[in-house]
C-alpha cells in the first residue's frame with residue numbers, strides 16, 4: 070500500500086504525544102521500578118547470597134520488569150483506540166489503519182528508553198557499579214529494547230483481542246509473572262525443579278543474563294556468553310515477529 | 325439529480341453460526357441525491373449505525389449492494405474511502421492532543437501536503453468556532469466543542485459524501501443548534517450528507533429527505549413536510565384534575581381533542597396562538613393541573629406512519645434514551 074512511511078511516522082508522533090502526556094502512567098513507569106529496586110536491594114539484598122553486590126545482580130531484572138509495566142499501558146492504549154471509535158475512523162480513510170499499532174509500539178520503545186535511563190541512574194546512586202565500555206552499554210540497551218519490542222507487540226495483540234479496559238489491564242499480571250520466574254532476582258538454581266525448567270527456557274532469563282554479562286561482568290556464572298546472547302536475540306526477534314504479525318492479523322479480522 | 329449513495333436490499337445479521345438471531349438489517353434500501361441531506365430517523369437498535377458502517381466500508385453486508393459515487397462499497401472499498409468521511413456515533417478524537425494537533429494528524433493521514441494541511445486546519449478551526457481553543461488539549465473541551473472538532477476531523481479532504489451518525493445525541497439545545505449550523509455549512513460547501521438521528525426535529529431542520537428506519541428496514545420515507553403533514557402539528561397539551569374538567573374546557577377550544585384527563589389543541593407554536601389558547605382556557609374558569617407545548621415525538625411519527633410504536637432494541641447495549 071502507498072504512503073506507508075508517512076502513516077507510520079504520523080502514528081508514531083501521535084503515540085509519542087499520548088505517552089508523554091499521560092503523566093500518571095509516566096510517574097508510575099518511573100516510580101514503580103525505583104520502589105522495586107529499593108525493596109529488592111534493602112529488603113531481600115541481605116538474604117540473597119550470590120557472591121557479589123546484589124544490586125549488580127538485580128538491576129537488569131528490575132529494568133525488564135519496568136519494561137513489562139510499560140507494555141501493559143500499550144495494551145490499554147490499543148484497547149481504547151479499538152473501542153473508542155478511533156480505529157473505525159481510521160479504517161474509513163484511505164490509509165494503513167494498522168499503523169495505529171506500530172505508533173503505540175514505537176512510543177513504548179521511546180518511553181522505556183527514558184525509564185531505563187532513570188532506573189540505571191537511581192541504581193548507580195544506590196551502588197550499582199557497572200564495568201562496561203560504551204559499546205557494551207550500547208549492546209545492553211539494544212538488548213533491552215529488543216525485549217521491550219516483543220513484549221509491547223504482545224501487549225498490542227492483547228489490546229486488539231480484549232473487549233474491555235479491565236481485560237487489557239490484566240495483561241500486567243502476566244508481565245509481572247515472567248521476570249519473577251527467571252534469573253532476574255534470584256539465580257535459577259535456587260528455584261524448585263519444575264519452576265527451574267520453565268525459568269531456564271523462557272526468554273527473560275537469557276535476556277537478563279546477557280544484559281548482566283554486558284554491564285556487570287560475570288556475576289551469574291554464565292559459561293557461554295555469546296551463545297546466551299544469540300539465544301536472547303533469537304527469542305526477542307522471533308517473538309517480536311510472531312506477535313507483530315498476529316497483532317496485524319487480529320486487527321484486520323476484528324470488526 | 326443523480327444519486328451519490330445508494331443501498332439496495334442490504335441484509336446483515338450478527339448471529340454466530342448456528343444461532344438464530346434476527347437480522348439487524350432486513351432488506352434496507354436508500355438513496356442520497358448529490359448535494360442533499362438524507363436523514364435516517366429511527367429509535368435505538370433500528371439498524372442506523374449498521375447501515376452507516378456498511379456504507380463507509382467498515383462492515384460487509386450479508387446480501388444486497390451499496391454504492392458511493394458509483395463505487396461498490398465492498399469491491400471498490402478504497403475508492404469509496406477516498407470519497408467519504410465518517411463521523412461515528414462516538415467522538416473519535418484524542419483527549420491528550422490539542423484541537424489543532426488532532427486536525428493536523430487527520431490531514432497527514434489523508435496524505436495532504438503539509439502546507440495544505442496547515443491552511444485547512446486553520447480554516448476549519450475558524451469555521452467551527454474553535455480557533456480560540458485550538459492549542460488547548462481536547463480533554464478541556466465541552467461536549468459541543470468535541471462534537472464540532474470530531475466533525476471537522478472528517479473534513480480535511482473536502483469529502484464528497486459525509487456520514488454523520490447521531491451527531492447531536494447527548495448535546496444541550498444550544499450546542500445542538502451550533503452543530504446544525506455547522507452541518508448546513510458543510511452542505512453549502514457542496515458535500516452530500518447522510519445523517520442518522522433519533523430526533524424528528526433534527527431531521528426536519530437539516531434534511532431534504534427523511535427515511536424512517538425500524539427493524540432494519542425503511543418503513544416510510546419522504547420530505548420532512550410530507551412526514552409532518554401525516555403526523556400533524558405540535559399541540560398545546562393541557563392536563564386536568566378530572567375527566568369532567570377536561571370535558572368542560574374542550575368545547576371552548578378550536579379543534580381540541582380529549583383523551584381522559586388530557587386536552588390537545590393543534591398549534592403552530594407561535595406566541596400569539598398559544599396565548600389565545602391559554603386565554604380561552606382561562607375564560608372557562610377551570611384551571612389545568614399542567615400544560616405544555618409538545619412537538620410530535622418519534623413515537624408519534626411511528627404511530628402515524630406505521631400504525632405502531634418504533635421497536636426499541638437494546639439487546640446487551642446501554643442505549644441512550646431519545
Ligand SMILES: Nc1ncnc2c1ncn2[C@@H]1O[C@H](COP(=O)(O)OP(=O)(O)O)[C@@H](O)[C@H]1O
Pocket residue numbers: 324338348366367368369370371372373374375637638639640641
Ligand atoms: N457488532 C455487533 N454484534 C452484534 N450485534 C450488533 C452489532 N452491532 C449492532 N448489533 C445489534 O444490531 C442492532 C442494531 O444496531 P445499530 O445498527 O447500532 O442500531 P442503531 O444505530 O439504529 O441504534 C442492535 O440490536 C444491536 O445490538
Ligand SMILES: [Mg+2]
Pocket residue numbers: 369372373374413489490
Ligand atoms: Mg447507532
